[in-house]
Amino acid sequence: MHPLIHKHTPKTTKEIFGQEDVIKQLNNFIIDFKKQKKRSALIYGPSGVGKTSTAYAIANDLNYEIYETNASEFRNADQVNQKVGNAIKQQSLFAKGKIILVDEIDGLSGHEDRGGIQAITKLIADSAYPIILTATNPFDSKFSSLRSKSNLIEFKALDYLSIFKILKRICEHEKIKYDEEILKSLSRRSGGDARAAINDLQALTQEKKELTKESLEGLADRNKTDNIMVALNKIFKTTDLKIAISAFDNVEEDLNEQLLWIDENLPKEYKKPQELAKAYEMLSKADVFNRRIKRWQHYRFLVYINALITAGIAAAKKEKYKELVRYKPTGRILKLWWAKQKAMKKKAIAEKIAEKTHSSKKEIIKSTMPYLPVMFRNKEMRNNIIGYLDLDEEEVEWLKSKVKA
Numbered sequence: 001m002h003p004l005i006h007k008h009t010p011k012t013t014k015e016i017f018g019q020e021d022v023i024k025q026l027n028n029f030i031i032d033f034k035k036q037k038k039r040s041a042l043i044y045g046p047s048g049v050g051k052t053s054t055a056y057a058i059a060n061d062l063n064y065e066i067y068e069t070n071a072s073e074f075r076n077a078d079q080v081n082q083k084v085g086n087a088i089k090q091q092s093l094f095a096k097g098k099i100i101l102v103d104e105i106d107g108l109s110g111h112e113d114r115g116g117i118q119a120i121t122k123l124i125a126d127s128a129y130p131i132i133l134t135a136t137n138p139f140d141s142k143f144s145s146l147r148s149k150s151n152l153i154e155f156k157a158l159d160y161l162s163i164f165k166i167l168k169r170i171c172e173h174e175k176i177k178y179d180e181e182i183l184k185s186l187s188r189r190s191g192g193d194a195r196a197a198i199n200d201l202q203a204l205t206q207e208k209k210e211l212t213k214e215s216l217e218g219l220a221d222r223n224k225t226d227n228i229m230v231a232l233n234k235i236f237k238t239t240d241l242k243i244a245i246s247a248f249d250n251v252e253e254d255l256n257e258q259l260l261w262i263d264e265n266l267p268k269e270y271k272k273p274q275e276l277a278k279a280y281e282m283l284s285k286a287d288v289f290n291r292r293i294k295r296w297q298h299y300r301f302l303v304y305i306n307a308l309i310t311a312g313i314a315a316a317k318k319e320k321y322k323e324l325v326r327y328k329p330t331g332r333i334l335k336l337w338w339a340k341q342k343a344m345k346k347k348a349i350a351e352k353i354a355e356k357t358h359s360s361k362k363e364i365i366k367s368t369m370p371y372l373p374v375m376f377r378n379k380e381m382r383n384n385i386i387g388y389l390d391l392d393e394e395e396v397e398w399l400k401s402k403v404k405a
Contacts, residue, residue, distance in 0.1 A: 001023070003199075003254065003322075003323075003324035004170060004174070004198050004199075004201065004202045005195055005198045005199060005202075006322070008166075008169075008170050008173070008198070009053055009056070010050070010053050010054075010056075010057045011057065011060055012057050012061050012183055013027070013054070013057045013058060013061055014280060015057065015169075016050055016053065016054055017158070017162040017163075017165045017166055018050075018158040018159060018161075018162025018163075018165075019049070019050055019054060019155060019158075019162075019357045021069070022043070022054070022153050022154065022155055023057075023058070025056055025057060025153050026041055026043065026054060026055070026132070026153055027058050027061075027062075027238075028150055029041045029130065029153075030058060030097075030099060030130045031062070032066070033129075033130040036130075036151070038150055038151050039124045039125060039127055039130070039149065040127070040130070040131040040132065040133060040146075040149060040150040040151070041125045041130065041131070041133070041150060041151045041153055042105075042133045042134075042135060042136050042138050042143075042146060042147065042150035042151065042152050043055070043132060043133070043135075043153045043154075043155060044134070044137065044138045044152070044153075044155065045136070045154055045155030045156060045157070045179075045195060046136065046155075046156055046157050046192065046193065047136065047190070047195065048153060048158075048190075048193030048194050048195035048196055048197075049156065049157060049192065049193070049194065050102070050135060050158075050194065050257075051134045051155050052068075054136075054155075055099065055101050055132050057276055058099075062096065062097065063096045063098070064096060064097045064098060064099050065097070065098045065359050066098070066099045066101055066285055067087040067098060067100050067101065068101040068103060069083050069084060069087075069101070069102055069103070070102075070103045070104055070240075071102055071103065071104050071105045071116075071240075072107075073327070079116075080115075080116050080119035080120055080123070081119055081123070083118065084100060084102065084123050084131075084403065085123055086124070087100055088100060088127050088128065088129060090124060092295050095405065097128065097129065098129045099130055099131075099132060100127065100129055100130070100131045100132070101131075101132045101134070102120065102131065102132070102133045102134070103134050103242075104134060104135070104136075104137050104240060105134065105135045105138075105143070106135050106137060106140075106240075106242065106243070116263050117142060117143065117145065117146060118145065119144065119148055121145045121146055124149045124150070126147065133146065133150065138152065146286070155257060156192075157192025157193070158192045158193075158194055159190070159192070159193075159328050160184065160187040160188045160190075161184075162194075163187040163188070163190055163192070163194050163197045164184050164187040164197050166197070166198070167183055167186065167187060167197060167201055168180075169199070170201065171183065171211070172389045174205075174209070175209065176201075176205050176209050176210065176211060177209065177210040177211065177231070179211070179213075182211055182212070182213055182216055182243065183211060185216055186200060186201065186204075186216055186288075187212065194234040202324070203326070204216065220403040225274055226355065227250065227251045227252060227253075228251055228257075228258075228261055228327075229327055230247075230251075231247040231248050231251045231258075232247075232261060232262070232265060232327050233327075234246070234247035234310075235247050235262070235309075235310055235313050235314050236265075236266075236269040236270075236313075236314075236320075236321070236325070237320050237321070238314055238320060239314060239315070239317065239318070239319060239320055240314075241311040241314060241315060243250055243314075244310045244311045244313075244314035244315075244390075245306070245307060245310045245311040247310045248306060248309075248310065248312075253292060255302070255305065256290075258309060259283065259286065259290070259309065260289060260329075260330050261327070261329065261330070262283055262309055262313065263283060263329045263330070264327075264328065264329065264330040265325070265328065266279055266280065266283065266313070268325050268327070269321060269325050270316070270317060270321070270387070271321065272317070273288050275316050275317045275318070276316075278316035279312075279313045279316035279317070281316075282308045282309065282312035282313050282316060283308070283309060283313065285308050285312075286305045286308040286309045286312075289301060289304055289305045289308070290305055293305075332340075342398065345394060345395055346365070346369065346398070347361065347365070348395060349372070349389070349391065349395050349398070349399070350364040350368070350369055352362075352366045352371075352389045352390065352391070353368055353389060356389065357386065372385070372399060372402075373399060373402035373403045376400065376402070376403050377403055
């Protein structure tokens with residue numbers, strides 16, 4: 001299915017909501033470029049607020065050609081000069097003018113780019129065309145030279161009503177049934193990220209072409225799953241290693257679950273055999289590291305596992321795949337979850353016994369828990385244990401299941 005985020009990319013600035021002031025600033029910079037003291041515009045803000053889309057929309061409005069390149073493609077100054085430098089030298093044949101767009105400059109590292117930032121700074125000074133740079137956070141010290149040469153234009157997170165207008169236009173164009181209040185609720189959940197809101201809308205309506213209250217509640221219940229979805233998106237949909245390596249920073253799933261999620265969804269995303277093989281090599285090395293770390297208790301090496309399953313897998317592809325892929329959990333994750341829930345009940349009961357007997361939880365699990373199901377067979381003893389330990393229904397059911405076993 002064609003991603004709605006690509007299908008409904010704004011063609012003109014009239015289709016962009018919530019960024020009127022910054023559109024005016026960027027438009028004036030391009031129109032009056034020859035009068036500008038600073039020869040580039042550094043537009044920045046969180047993801048999904050329309051930075052790249054605005055550049056293209058303005059170019060369409062002005063009938064300008066736009067040349068786009070991603071900063072993650074640069075490894076050194078020579079590559080910057082080759083790609084950006086050549087684009088600056090070439091005249092626009094069929095358009096009134098040209099815009100040079102360098103996307104995601106956050107991907108340039110102070111050490112690894114080997115002069116990339118300095119090369120871009122020099123090209124800005126000599127450019128006959130306006131250069132637009134995009135960034136999430138431009139205030140890193142390594143970007144000081146770029147900031148001094150650029151007009152800084154901030155794109156703020158979109159308010160929910162702006163996102164609501166975007167989603168409403170898409171729903172009407174795609175003939176998706178919706179209730180305005182439910183659509184507003186979806187807009188609020190996006191946290192100002194229009195891209196995330198559109199992706200959520202597509203995920204919730206692609207089967208029935210209708211946005212329902214039940215589907216939205218289901219989205220709220222999947223907060224944990226959404227986090228892992230975002231992480232997978234950072235790994236699979238970028239070649240920027242700096243972005244990829246932070247993918248699991250805010251994800252609740254443990255390492256075993258992360259490995260299973262990647263294993264399940266990797267072949268759905270990577271279609272080229274060589275890239276898939278290279279990615280699986282990274283994943284298999286991570287698994288070997290994981291088993292050795294557990295065996296030898298060398299937990300300081302966990303950082304290498306994260307590098308392998310994030311940056312390693314992201315680097316296995318030459319360019320990001322554009323198809324929309326619905327990432328799904330493997331059945332093994334559900335089994336892991338159930339096992340974890342059972343272990344939690346066992347620990348909770350052991351903790352209650354430890355508190356009553358002034359013992360350690362570890363000792364209770366080892367010495368007392370094996371005999372508790374045996375005592376639970378006797379009705380009178382069972383009732384005494386439930387009352388004395390104040391066991392809840394789930395804990396009682398867990399002990400009963402052990403009696404049956």
